[in-house]
Amino acid sequence: MPDLQLPAPAKLNLFLRILGRREDGYHRLQTLFQLLDFGDQLDFELRANSEISVDAGSLQIPLQENLIYRAAHLLQQRTGCTGGAYIRLHKNLPLGGGIGGGSSDAATTLLGLNQLWQCHLTLNELAQLGRQLGADVPVFVRGRTAWAEGIGEVLTPVVTETRHYLVLVPDCQVSTAAVFGDPRLTRDSAPITLAHLRDRWLDSEWLEEYSGNDCQPLVESLYPAVRAAKDWLQQFARAHLTGTGACVFAAFDSAQTAESILAKAPAGWRGLVAAGVQESPAHRQLKAVSKITGA
Ligand SMILES: C[C@@](CO)(OP(=O)(O)O)[C@H](O)COP(=O)(O)OP(=O)(O)OC[C@H]1O[C@@H](n2ccc(N)nc2=O)[C@H](O)[C@@H]1O
Numbered sequence: 001m002p003d004l005q006l007p008a009p010a011k012l013n014l015f016l017r018i019l020g021r022r023e024d025g026y027h028r029l030q031t032l033f034q035l036l037d038f039g040d041q042l043d044f045e046l047r048a049n050s051e052i053s054v055d056a057g058s059l060q061i062p063l064q065e066n067l068i069y070r071a072a073h074l075l076q077q078r079t080g081c082t083g084g085a086y087i088r089l090h091k092n093l094p095l096g097g098g099i100g101g102g103s104s105d106a107a108t109t110l111l112g113l114n115q116l117w118q119c120h121l122t123l124n125e126l127a128q129l130g131r132q133l134g135a136d137v138p139v140f141v142r143g144r145t146a147w148a149e150g151i152g153e154v155l156t157p158v159v160t161e162t163r164h165y166l167v168l169v170p171d172c173q174v175s176t177a178a179v180f181g182d183p184r185l186t187r188d189s190a191p192i193t194l195a196h197l198r199d200r201w202l203d204s205e206w207l208e209e210y211s212g213n214d215c216q217p218l219v220e221s222l223y224p225a226v227r228a229a230k231d232w233l234q235q236f237a238r239a240h241l242t243g244t245g246a247c248v249f250a251a252f253d254s255a256q257t258a259e260s261i262l263a264k265a266p267a268g269w270r271g272l273v274a275a276g277v278q279e280s281p282a283h284r285q286l287k288a289v290s291k292i293t294g295a
């Protein structure tokens with residue numbers, strides 16, 4: 001029996017605007033991270049020594065490159081903690097899908113080991129640590145559906161309408177670095193503001209107006225499978241790319257509607273249905289076993 005079991009939820013980028021590029025090559029974004037109630041699962045077991053080992057199941061990644069291992073190692077280095085752990089990954093999320101599987105695994109590792117090793121880092125400190133592993137890690141550490149700026153790490157929690165998302169998983173992996181490095185990417189969207197939305201639900205009407213993903217035209221032109229998935233889903237509802245892809249999604253009022261459309265997808269296509277949530281399932285689970293420290 002593991003000492004701790006935690007989910008690592010997926011995210012969608014309900015929209016993604018690219019405002020420009022920084023000198024270090026990173027892009028300035030405005031995006032809305034919607035957390036989902038579906039994801040990977042991580043089991044943690046404490047070790048008597050300081051060794052970190054990861055059983056990544058079918059995921060074929062060298063240990064030193066696995067974001068789970070890297071997160072655990074970083075936490076050890078940052079805190080001087082001498083604890084060790086055996087971590088088992090149950091992978092449900094597709095790789096290179098733009099739904100943040102690797103980043104969420106890293107965040108769940110930081111949250112879980114901070115608890116098990118009793119490091120007592122605050123969420124702010126863990127988010128800063130997570131930023132070293134990837135621009136998407138902080139939102140999973142903070143664990144709230146959020147409006148994001150900067151390179152994706154300046155986060156403001158927002159409340160979204162509860163929707164059920166049908167996410168299609170095209171049969172290709174998209175490299176985030178390759179998309180952001182492509183000279184054809186559009187990088188000049190005008191900034192928008194969330195100020196007028198304070199104290200209001202971020203409703204579908206608002207999202208319709210601002211939805212869209214600046215990576216979508218480029219990714220569709222590079223990956224015909226992404227375009228095919230988007231065109232098919234578009235018959236039923238407005239469909240968008242999440243992150244740099246490859247997944248595309250559309251929102252529905254009920255899980256049954258989303259499931260019934262998924263059932264009509266062409267043979268061999270993969271997809272999933274998940275509900276949007278305001279709080280990360282990892283945080284909910286962690287709160288059930290202890291109190292998360294910090295703001
Ligand atoms: C685009 C987004 C949107 O949510 O999602 P994904 O499609 O990867 O899920 C993210 O910002 C991705 O975050 P993440 O996958 O953690 O990125 P990182 O590992 O930090 O960076 C991968 C590469 O993407 C580029 N990158 C990433 C984020 C950003 N704001 N500007 C960039 O230019 C950098 O060239 C970097 O080398």
Ligand SMILES: Nc1ncnc2c1ncn2[C@@H]1O[C@H](COP(=O)(O)OP(=O)(O)O)[C@@H](O)[C@H]1O
Nearest residue numbers: 066067094095096097098099100101102103105
């Ligand atoms: N634990 C992990 N889970 C998934 N991908 C990982 C993990 N550790 C490292 N990676 C690497 O990160 C890459 C992108 O990860 P992933 O989070 O699945 O994509 P995206 O950011 O597009 O959602 C993968 O192709 C893989 O090489």
